[in-house]
Amino acid sequence: MNEPILEVQHLKTYFYLGTDMTTELRAVDDLSYTLHKGECMAIIGESGSGKSVSALSILRLVSYPPGLIVGGKILFHGQDLMEMDDEEIMKIRGSKISMIFQEPSSALNPVVTVGKQIVENLLRHTSISKEDAWKRAVELLDEVGIPNPEQRVNQYPFEFSGGMQQRSMIAMAMSCNPEILICDEPTTALDVTVQAQVLEQLDKLRETHDTALIFITHNLGVVARYADTVKIMYGGKVIEDGPTDAIFHVPHHPYTLGLIQAVPRLDLPRSHGLHTIPGEPPDMSKIPENCCAFAPRCKYATEECRTKRPQPETVGEGHHCSCFHMDLLEDERNEVVRSHG
Amino acid sequence: MVKYIIKRVLLLIPAVLLVCITVFLLMRLIPGSAVDAIVYKYSSIGVEVDEDAVRAQLGLDKPAAIQFFVWFKDVIQGNLGDSLFQNKSVHSILAAELPVTFELGIITIILSTVISIPLGLLCAARQDSGLDIILRVIAIIFLSIPVFWIATMVLVYPAAWWGYAPPADYVGFLENPWKNLQMFLIPALLSALGQVGMQMRLVRTQTLEVMRQDYVRTAWSKGLNERTVLFGYAFRNSMIPTITMIGGSVSSLIGGSVIMENLFNIPGIGKEVVAALSSRDYPLVQGCVIIFAIYVMVINLVVDICYKWADPRVSLE
Incomplete structure (x- = not known):
């Protein structure tokens, strides 16, 4: 396997609930793993098993209150993301590590054009001109298979179908060629046929850009088809992990x-x-x-x-x-x- | 879009007709008529006048229906008639006094918007911090203080302590902007206070609501800084209720000015209408109400167009 790019060590993300925040909920409890370049790692679990929170924790997107990362290290190329100040982590988000979410219809800003949302990301993390950023946005939409990207780039998310919205999310997330793409149940809200298209798209991008994928899902079929390694989460902990073949053929x-x-x-x-x-x-x-x-x-x-x-x-x-x-x-x-x- | 605006403007016609009928009827239904007012006015200075002669002179001896059509014929020709008590046409009164009221109202709205939106956003961005709590308490205080009380205090105490009172003689803005603003700023600020309280809380709640949305999480995941998230995402998406509210204060600008105009002796239309109502100056009241009605309807149209601008999902068809 390739060089490791992300090492999560003993990650603990807890939520503090109740009026006086005394109820402790250990959403992610001592999670460790290593992600390699170009690897597709799946995290599987039921709703509430902590799989999404573990993904949000990587980019420190868990908001306090109620959530708090109480322990652990997240080493990205050996640099601890936990130790970074806000400005440094903001530079990682969307450029080195990107994320796509479950509901594309609510994950895109409804009052801003799709193109502008892609351009915004490019302008934030690269030094290209506004004009080039718009050209790049059209290319990106084309790359994820959106027809008529020149027109589509000026449209609003509500003018897109669910599959197209998710593909523009992917275009946006991939705009700065991230090393890691975290996909938080990217196909859950989509039709089965559209799911397949989106998955193929992600797989293609992984091959062409050598992006590592963290794939959070509860769809075992998806995992069996695309993932290299699998983590099974239950109650905030990984209870079994290993290569996809081993998990499916000799589950323990x-x-x-x-x-x-x-x-x-x-x-x-x-x-x-x-x-x-x-x-x-x-x-x-x-x-x-x-x-x-x-x-x-x-x-x-x-x-x-x-x-x-x-x-x-x-x-x-x-x-x-x-x-x-x-x-x-x-x-x-x-x-x-x-x-x- | 143009089609929609034309449609809405055409809808003004039946609405204004309805307003004409209603205000005409209401004016005749109030106990005491213009004739009584005139007779009373002269008898109080010892002059006996013939009631019937006055009535005939004012054209009030004819049946109400006839009176209505006589008045209405003028109105559709653009003539709102003459005041019964002032030697002026309703037109000239409106032309002189509406701008004064608008100036007061616009300053009020600018002040309240400029103060409340940044403060509301600040509260939302620093939710539950000490600053947020203090600002919310202040907002509640502003909301609860009756505007006529605070205005009276502001007039009385500076006068008692330092012998200061805002100028009481109206000077046009173009003549002497400084003196004009001296007269308007204090009443505008006072009437803005209550609105600031309300708008700040609304902006705060709306922004917090938006901050919980998935697309704001997406914005953070893109590494955008707080300023972009707050203005480009949270504020942009909480615009619709904010526009509704500002539209509301723009359309109630005339009614809301009555107290301030009276207290600060500002010669605006609000003060004029109240005086006209108590003296039963039929043409003046009717003319003003028609203009107010058209104004409110136009503002509503502008608000609807603003929705479209604020949220591309809104369809104007």
Whole structure:
């Protein structure tokens, strides 16, 4: 693999809730990973598992109150983003590390033309002239496959379809050739066919610009197709991570296995039904410190899981899992993996 | 756009017609007529006048419907008639006094907008800071103080302590701008206070609302600085309610001026209309109300056009 560009070490982002801000919610609890040049890393998890917050934390976009990054380091080329002053981090945002968001219709400024929003980014981070910035905006829109970019550049977001809005978001995020593009559920709000177009677009950009992608999603199909490595988050922690193949073929955590089983199957008869993980996502503010957050929903859970926090163990090449009962999973895993081919 | 404006201007016609009928009827329905006022005025100085002769002279002996059409025929020809008590046409009164009221109103609106928008933005940018809390308390105080009370205080105390009073003789702006502004600034500032309180709170709330939107998060993620986020994103998007509110104060400018014009002896139209109403100066009141109505409707049209300018999603069709 290429050189590492981003190292997240023991990142902790907590939220303080309630009227006196005494309820502590550990949205991201001790997250560590390394991202390499050109790598596509997926972060998977249910709503509220801390995956979006972990992404916002990288650019220090979590606003206080209620959110606060309470610990950890985020090393970008060895430089800690946490230690930077506001002006320095602002220079990184949108130029070296960009972000695209879930709802393109609300993530674009509704009263400013799409072109101006791209130009704004270019003028902020590069020294090109206004005129060249507008030309560049047209090129960027063309590059992400928007028809008639010369006209489109002067239109407002509401005149664009959802897919086109997301593609202009991508154009905007890619305008300064960032080294890292963080995609926070970029396709969740789009039609399935449009999703595919947007994903292809991102993949193409990754290849042509060698941009590293952090892909936050709950769509396993997307992950299997595009990601090099996968992190599975639950209750603010990574419970399993590793190369995509390993995660899909030899999952070690009961939650990962549950997620794979929950993918709807078109090849099975309808009577087969959909597989679900019993129970509900945890109330993040009520997870005790010393336990496995998944224990209440896990059929393998024992007293140990409720009183101790499992630590990550290496289970394969670059593959780690935090679970006390990985060995108990083997039979079920073999069956699931066999049936999923 | 042009089509829309033409349509709206054409709609003025039935609206003005309705205003004419309503104000005419209302004036006749108030107890006591112009005739009574004139008879009373002369009898108080010991002169007996013949009520019927006065009525006939004023044309008030004819049936109301006839009176209406006689008046209305003049109005559609652009003649608002003559005042019953002053030896002037309604036109000349309006021409002399409307600009005075407008000057007062425009200074008020400029002051309140220039003060309230930056302060509202500042409060939003520093939400819950000491500064925000202090400014919000001040806004509430401004909102709660009755304008006639504070105006009276401002007139009484400087006079008692330092023997200072604002000039009471009106001088046109073009004649002597300094003296003119001396007369207008204090009343304008006082009537701006209440509006500042309200507008500042509105700008603050609206800006905070916008700051929570996804596109503001996008703006931060692009590395834009606070000034750009605040003005280019938050303020631009909170413009519609701000325009509505400023439009509201522009259209209530005439009514709102009555107290200040009376207290500071400013010869504006607000003061004139109140006097005309109590003396039952029918043509003067009617003429003024028609002009006010057209003014309010035109301002509303301007506000609607401003919406389009502030938010491209607004359609004027």
